[in-house]
Amino acid sequence: xxxxxxxxxxFGYNDRETGGLxxxxxxxxxxxxxxxxxxxxxxxELEDQGYRLALTLSLHTANPxxxxxxxxxxxxxxxxxxxxxxxxxxxxxxxxxxxxxxxxDERLVxxxxxxRDYPAAGVVALPPPDMVxxxxxxxxxxxxxxxxxxxxxxxxxxxxxxxxxxxxxxxxMLAAGHLNAIxxxxxxxxxxxxxxxxxxxxxxxxxxxxxxxxxxxxxxLTLLLDEAVGRISRSNCRGFVRRxxxxxxxxxxxxxxxxxxxxxxxxxxAHSTYYYRQxxxxxxxxxxxxxxxxxxxxxxxxxxxxxxxxxxxxxxxxRLRDASVLAVELEYARCxxxxxxxxxxxxxxxxxxxxxxxxxxxxxxxxxxxxxxGRGEDTAFATALEETGFVPRLLIPDAxxxxxxxxxxxxxxxxx
Numbered sequence: 460x461x462x463x464x465x466x467x468x469x470f471g472y473n474d475r476e477t478g479g480l481x482x483x484x485x486x487x488x489x490x491x492x493x494x495x496x497x498x499x500x501x502x503x504e505l506e507d508q509g510y511r512l513a514l515t516l517s518l519h520t521a522n523p524x525x526x527x528x529x530x531x532x533x534x535x536x537x538x539x540x541x542x543x544x545x546x547x548x549x550x551x552x553x554x555x556x557x558x559x560x561x562x563x564d565e566r567l568v569x570x571x572x573x574x575r576d577y578p579a580a581g582v583v584a585l586p587p588p589d590m591v592x593x594x595x596x597x598x599x600x601x602x603x604x605x606x607x608x609x610x611x612x613x614x615x616x617x618x619x620x621x622x623x624x625x626x627x628x629x630x631x632m633l634a635a636g637h638l639n640a641i642x643x644x645x646x647x648x649x650x651x652x653x654x655x656x657x658x659x660x661x662x663x664x665x666x667x668x669x670x671x672x673x674x675x676x677x678x679x680l681t682l683l684l685d686e687a688v689g690r691i692s693r694s695n696c697r698g699f700v701r702r703x704x705x706x707x708x709x710x711x712x713x714x715x716x717x718x719x720x721x722x723x724x725x726x727x728x729a730h731s732t733y734y735y736r737q738x739x740x741x742x743x744x745x746x747x748x749x750x751x752x753x754x755x756x757x758x759x760x761x762x763x764x765x766x767x768x769x770x771x772x773x774x775x776x777x778r779l780r781d782a783s784v785l786a787v788e789l790e791y792a793r794c795x796x797x798x799x800x801x802x803x804x805x806x807x808x809x810x811x812x813x814x815x816x817x818x819x820x821x822x823x824x825x826x827x828x829x830x831x832x833g834r835g836e837d838t839a840f841a842t843a844l845e846e847t848g849f850v851p852r853l854l855i856p857d858a859x860x861x862x863x864x865x866x867x868x869x870x871x872x873x874x875x
Contacts, residue, residue: 460485463505463514470507472575479553479573480505480514486546487516487569494520496565509635510628511555511574521565525802526782528557531813559784559801561836577625580612585671586648594650594679596686599642601630607642607652611669617728618703620666623654632656641686643670643679653683655691655699661857663691663699677707684712688736698737700855705732712736714763717853719867723794723824733853733865741765746832746861747772752841755851755864756832765856774839780804783840785814794824803836807843815847815868826868833861 463484467477488501495501495518502517526532527547534548535541550571551557560568583606599607608626611619622628622638632638643651653667668683691699701713704727709715713734721729743766746756753771760767783804788797796818804810815826828849830837837859844851849866856862 460488462503466505467512470512472512472573476512476573476575479555480512480571482553483550483571484514484516486550490543490546490550491518491520491523491567494523496520508572508637510622510631510637511572514554514571514573516569516571517562518567519565520567522780523567524782525559525784527551528559528784528801529810529814530785530787531810531817557786557801559836561802575628575631577627580609580624580626582613583609585610585613586645586650588672590645590648590650590672592646594682595644596682597642597644599633599640599652601634603642603649604633604638604640604652605630607640607649610649610671611652614669614671616669617726618666618731623666629654639690641683641690643668643683651679651683653687655687657696658700658858659860660695661697662855663694663696665691665699665701666703680707688712692738697739697741697857698735700736700858701734702731702855704728704730706734709734716855719827719852719865721793721795721825724792728793733855735763735855737856741856743767744833744861745770746838747835748832748838748841749773750841751845752838752851752864756854756862759854763854763856765862767862774803774842776805779839781806783807783810785810787814787818789818789823791822794822796823796826798826798828800828800830800837800840803839807840808846811840811843811847811849828866828868829859830864830866831859831861832864833859 460481464477464481467480499519504515506513527544528551532548534545554571555574556572558570562568605626608623608629611623622632629638633640638654638656640652640654642649650672651668651670655663655665658664665687668680670679674680713736716733716735718730718732745768747770748756749771753769757769780802781804783806784802786799786801798814828844830840832838844866849868851864852867853865854862
């Protein structure tokens with residue numbers, strides 16, 4: 460706790476930001492110290508990423524109890540077992556994100572982040588509609604990007620990533636090298652911009668272009684995308700994805716992956732279109748899965764000409780942990796929950812169903828599950844997803860440790 464507290468304050472984080480990680484460290488250590496193997500070593504790593512702190516705990520434990528990491532876990536004062544799980548529940552809810560990894564020799568790795576506290580974007584001036592000066596491109600400073608983010612919020616554009624709704628966070632991500640951006644200028648005005656950041660070492664995600672004026676001949680959009688695609692092409696990534704609304708003239712820049720339609724919202728954000736651009740030759744690889752997922756992947760790999768080898772295998776239920784764990788990302792503006800598996804277990808179908816029930820009670824109408832084909836903890840969920848009404852809809856190459864498969868729970872019409 461002292462290591463995390465002094466380290467976080469040394470990196471310049473305030474008491475509230477530091478407190479979340481210190482609490483997580485305290486509760487997780489107190490809980491898992493009773494479960495770790497004798498004479499084992501706990502490894503702790505704290506990293507300042509500019510806009511967030513990253514805390515990693517690594518320990519040896521044969522069958523860790525991780526049920527309390529689920530959003531559905533509730534503490535009952537009538538159950539001693541439940542009360543003992545209060546610590547892990549508090550830890551999971553005091554950080555911005557939590558990920559689990561399982562290594563050799565029964566090693567459990569918990570990766571947590573705690574974002575800095577940033578104010579929401581305020582209203583700023585947008586360029587007048589009668590701008591006639593020539594357009595130019597510029598690399599933004601952090602201050603430029605902070606103002607651009609506020610412009611995006613003011614414009615009411617759909618499909619705005621969470622980091623862009625907090626301009627200070629976007630600026631710090633740019634300064635830390637975790638975000639790249641190009642701005643479109645006209646005189647002293649910022650007329651638009653486009654950004655991209657890494658999803659994995661092999662895949663980037665493009666955000667934008669966001670434009671603050673009419674673009675009847677698509678000149679502004681083309682300027683931004685030509686420059687962005689050119690720069691991304693010179694990077695080490697094998698491809699990049701854009702998952703926002705429909706893009707005019709996308710054929711020049713992307714291949715079409717598919718489209719999802721969300722319910723409960725009536726504007727442009729209801730239609731989410733997925734585009735992808737492959738930049739380098741695929742390196743191939745093997746994917747272990749079964750059932751509906753194997754059939755879906757076979758069709759997608761053939762359609763997208765991806766050199767993957769499918770190896771059909773079934774998960775052995777006797778080798779699963781007792782309890783599964785799910786992470787949930789909520790987008791209330793789109794009535795959307797994005798669910799990601801953290802740990803497979805014998806209760807996967809029941810756990811998914813419980814999350815759906817809880818989220819529906821919170822007014823959520825749209826449910827997506829993202830699984831990583833290169834991670835056995837994810838592909839083990841394939842049967843449970845099918846049993847609870849989820850259907851694989853889209854595949855994004857290299858967007859995880861393997862490819863990313865997007866499941867949709869509804870029966871809405873989907874093009875692909």
